[in-house]
Amino acid sequence: MYDYLRAEGVTQIAYVPDAGHKVMIDRSLADADAHSIPLTTEEEGVALLAGADLGGAKGVLLMQSSGVGNCINMLSLTAGSRFPLLCIVSMRGDFGEGNPWQFPMGRATQAVLEAMGVVVLRCDAPEDVMPTIRAACSMVWGSGEAVAVLLGQRLLGAKKF
C-alpha cells in the first residue's frame, strides 16, 4: 500500500498514530523523499492536505475511527472547496472490540463521514485491500472526490484487553 501510494505521487503522509497504521507510519518515517507529518489532532490533517492540493501535491491522512469525529467541521473545507481527500481509517468499536469506550464513535464513523460528503469504501478481507486502495486513488485524484477507506477489525484483528 505504501509503495502504491508513493507511486501515485503521494508525498505528504499525515497521521495521529494507531496500531493499524504502524507499518505505513514507519515506512513514511524511513522515506527521505516524503513528508511524514505527525498531527496533534486529525482535523489538522484535513486542512494540511487541502493546502497540499492548493500547491499541486498529494497526500494521505491515516487515522483511527475515533479521529473521524475530530474532523467533522473541518470536512466542510473539503466539501465546500471540492478538495480531493484520501483517508485511511483503522476501525475500532467494530468486529470483536473489547474496549467499550470505542463503540460510540466506531458505530458512528461511516455515518459521520457520509454526512459530511465523504465516500466510504470498506475492507474486511486482505484481498480487498489493494483493489480498494486503487479504486479510492482513482476516485480521489481522477474525479476529485473525498474518500475514506475503512479497514475493519475483521481485517486488522481486535486488540486484546
Add this chain to the structure above:
Amino acid sequence: MAQLKRIAGVNQPAATLDRREAVPALIERPQDWLVVAGLAGTAQELCAMTDDGPNVFGLGGAMGAGPSMALGLALAQPNRRVLGITGDGELLMNIGALGTIALAAPANLKLVCVDNGHYGETGNQDSQTGLGVQLDRIAAGFGIAVVHTINTMADMAEGRRILAAPGLAFILLRVKEGPAMKKPRSLRPHVVRDRFRAALLGR
C-alpha cells in the same frame, strides 16, 4: 454586564495599533506570497489588499484550518514563499498545529497572527489573548525558533526583516479592537480553490 477576569500577573503593553494600517505596513507586497488567510478579519484584509487576488486562499469557515493549510502548501511549494495569516481566535482553536509546523519547519513558511484580543467577527467577545494568554510564548514553547512580537510601529521593521529572511518564523501582530480592511470577495470556496491552482499550477 459580567466580565471575564484577566489572568493574574500577566503584564502586557496595551495594544495600540490599528490593523488597517499595521497589516499593510508589515506585509508590503502581498502579491509576492502564496497566502492562506484565516476566516474573519485576516481573510477580509488579505483579500482586500490583493483585490481578491488568485494568490490568496481566504477562508470563510472551517475555523482552525488556516495554519495547517499553510503548512501543506509550503511543503508542496518549497520554492515559493508561503504566508499563513490568522486571527488569535482561529489560532487558539487548533493551537497544536503550531507544534506540527515547528516539527516540519519548512524554511519558506511564515506565520502571522493578527491578535486583536477578541473574536471580532462574532461581536467582539474577549478571546483568551485579550485576557493574558500569550501566543508568542506559546509559539516559542512549541519550538518555533524565530518569534517576534509587534506592539508598536517601532517593532515593524524587524517584522519586515524576518518576513524577507529564509526560515520558519512566527510574528504576533498585536492590534487594538476595530474593523479590518474589507472589500467584496468571493465566498465560493471551490471558485477560490480553482483560481488559486490555475494561477499557480496552470491547471
